[in-house]
Amino acid sequence: MKKLWFVLFSLCLFNLPQATAQEKVLVFAASSLTNALNELAESYEHASGNEVVLSFASSSTLARQLAQGAPADLYLSANTKWMDYAAEQKVINSESRKDLLHNRLVLVTHKSESVNSVPLNASWDITKTLNGSRLVVGDPNHVPAGIYAKEALESLGLWQRAEPLLARANNVRAALLLVERQEAKFGIVYQTDAQVAQDVKIVAQFPERSHQPITYPVALTRQAPSKAAQGFYDYLQSSDATEVFERYGFSVN
Structure with a gap:
């Protein structure tokens, strides 16, 4: 009798409707996208029932990780150079590549500065x-914000x-955090970074002509x-x- 009950119970479990499997999306994205993408990922998760995992770092670091076999689904770079590199390494679907956003470069200092x-x-x-003190920038050897900063400083005769x-x-x-902590007096960051920071202020905006478009x-x-x-x-390109x-x-294409 016990054996028959176990068989019937097992059959009932087997025939229960299976829940829809949740899918996971792994996104590699430039650090400057942190706030916007966190909000967008939460909205997409709520609407779709799927999970979005966001990995933020320098565009160069992420592109190299992709080239080494990291299993991401999407890549968002803060400049075209590192997306070009990802394309050369054949780790992106080049047909899906789109220029999504634009940004501006600014000079910031702590709000307490006169x-x-x-x-x-x-x-x-x-x-x-x-x-x-120091002028803090993303490393111009590989960080997009630093690359733009070097171009701008060279163009203005300041490099x-x-x-x-x-x-x-x-x-x-x-770089922004060092200014917020007053470990560096000035920093060159994106306008969007300055906008979300609590303790910094913009003291100058670099002319757009002084560097390649961001x-x-x-x-x-x-x-x-x-x-x-x-x-x-698709959602990242929606209204x-x-x-x-x-x-x-950000300005949107």
Whole structure:
């Protein structure tokens, strides 16, 4: 009798309707997208029932991880150079590549500082302004924000004086944090980073002509996209996503 009950119970379990499996989307994204993508991922999860896992770092770090076989579904870079690299390494679906967003480059300092504006031209005495402190930037050797910063400083005739005074950070959010903690007097970051920071203020905006356009491309990776990955990729290009990106200071293509 016990054996018969066990068989019947097992058959009942086997015939129960199976819950729809939740899909997971792994997104590699530039650090400067942290706030906007966290909000968008939460909205997409709520609407779709799928999980979005976000991995933020420098665009260069993420591109290299993809090239080494990291299993991401989407990649969002803060410049075209590292998306080009990912394409050369054949780790993205180049047909899915789109220029999604644009940003601006600004000079920031802590809100407690008395300075409210800085003349961004060849007459700026950086050494005097820093007064023994440092100008923090993303590492110009690989971090997009640092690459743009170097281009801008060179264009304005300031690079030779600025280079010995730089503090080089691993990504733009790390650069912002050093200014917030007053470990560096000035920093060059994206306008969107300055906008979400509590304790910094913008003292100058770099002319757009002083550096290459700050463009954020997005692409699916080479692996066949799941429905959830394709859905999140499409959602990032929706009017709802545009509203969120613009609220955080990005301009949308």
